Amino acid sequence: MTQQKRSRVREYLSGMARPLGETALAIAIGLVGGAVIMLIWKYDPLHAYIALFKGAFGGVDEIASTLSMATPLILTALTFLIGVKAGLFIIGAEGQVYLGTVGAVAASLFVLPPGVHLLVALLFSMVVGALWSLPVAILKVTRGVHEVISCIMMNWIAVWLTRYMVNYPLVDPARSEKTITVAPTSRFPILIPRTELTLAIAVSIVAAIVIYYFLWHTSLGYQFRAVGLNPEASRYAGINQLRIIILSLVMGGMTAGLAGATQVVGRPPTWALYGTLANIMNLGFNGLAVAMIGRTHPIGSIFAAIFFGGLYTGARQMQVPGPSPSLPYIEQLGEVVRGTAGAGVTIELIGAVQGVIVLAVAVPGALDMLRKYLRRRRGR
């Protein structure tokens, strides 16, 4: 390596240090917040976090499960970050995921050869997701309706429309609590037997790389970022802002729709959508958190999604009843480490931790604040 190249690498790495440090700090604040909540209700945070880690990354099956949880989150994070780059605050991924799922299930109403069928299912989900984002785009462009308001309403309309689709046109005649099972020809191949991990993870990662390339290495992507950074200047530069708004919403709708598809054609053992929508609920909203922890960067979002996937997967182990309190503490820890005990903490606590992390991310320059505070304390 030449001297020049080495210094450029060093520059690049030091540029990454700050965002990574701030993200690590936000995550730490979130975990401390979760620990405080656990202590209030007399749960053991140490047990909980050991169980969480073990449940998320403790073995091949756990890692497969974590990656499979991350698969849709990468895609919904993309929806949000494409919007952010173009200066929009798109919180409509939730509804677009729902309808994308419906689209992917509906593809199973046709009989097609394997492979082609999967492509058709993915195409359906992307088209339906994009269509669901269109009213938001049209209302924004023609009437100036703020995308936050229209996304919220479209999300709720999507909830009821999807429930209707699940309960009537797509219902499983044998089991009315779910849709028809998707055709085997339209399924992603399973990567690790007896786990939920399928090739869908590759689609998510490729999508993130494509979006990264698009935003930073194409002229249209440059226009997206120009509009997001400075709408005034980009207008003077002759960039068609309306086109960018519509395109960013449509592209976001496509990735969100795809996220929905991965939950039915890319996730065993159900291969169907439940009437309660339980297997797709909150994927869109959690994607917002993923995008923020990933510093609204596609590649960052991949890692953030794996982190959150780990939280959700590990939470199941955390929920396992804790060790007997009569044991000496060191033996209690041993049981948790071996996985024979958890911490008895409800899965949902993870949602609260996630909320605190996002709040911490919202604090600008948190790292500097911490440094200043520490310096002041040391000075005393």
Next chain:
Amino acid sequence: MSFVAQAITLATSSLHAMVPLSLTATGETFNEKAGSFNIGLEGTLLLSAFTAVIGAEATGSYFGGLIVGMLTGMLISLVFAVIAIYWKGDQMIIGIGVNLFALGFVAFGLIAVWKTPGHHGLANWYPPRIPTPIGALSPLVPFAVVMAIITYLLVNKTVFGLRVKASGENPESVDVAGLSVERIRLVSALFGGALAGIAGAYLSIDWLSFVTKEISAGRGFISLACVVFSGLDPLLAFGGAFLFGFSEAFAIFLASMPGGPPIPYFFVYMIPYIVSLVVVTGVIGRRRFPAALGTPYRRE
């Protein structure tokens, strides 16, 4: 049931459905006048609905519950204000954070406090009711009306209201006049939080007499739609809340019609959201929002 009796039932249930929307929207118009935009109202409603039940059970009183709900709303607004107003954080991200936190915390709390997943009912609970010619009404129905009027007067007829409007339109002028933009925005946020907290408490300890992990059911977001619809006029926000309250009551009324609803009830439940979208779209061009809305104030 006769037609008149049905109409009266629909009217009282519209009024009850209006209360949380109206209180939340009224408070938020005030907050937005001062220049902050809080999309965490959904989470505020959810959290205060939860804490109000704890408060009501601990004190054994309706009032105790309302106070705890109100204080919860104010506490969340304090967090919002510190990050958004003093530390200049992104208001949208804070709102999302509050909403995510509330979803997880309340679901966790229901199990931690009462060992019941997802749902806790108040036993032997009789919230106060005012007898009126159209049926028994919650005391918060007139309270919501009064608060809309008070907020209107506060914004338009007082010196403080003028300062609030100035911090939303032209914060520099407030600063130049020797007043603290941050403090005015903080007070406005706390006011909005207090009303949203009471609204959340109303959901659990007054209207429904139970708390669930999804009790807010989008009402915080619909309140935001009311605020946008009103163009930050508290009285219009109240009108919007009544419209959405009516469409919600009408949806429930249709869904519970004897012999089943005329269309699948899934479509009936879309009505409030479609109405929101159409109404907001219809009026939006004629609304003007404060120039500094959503931007933190930085002294040059």
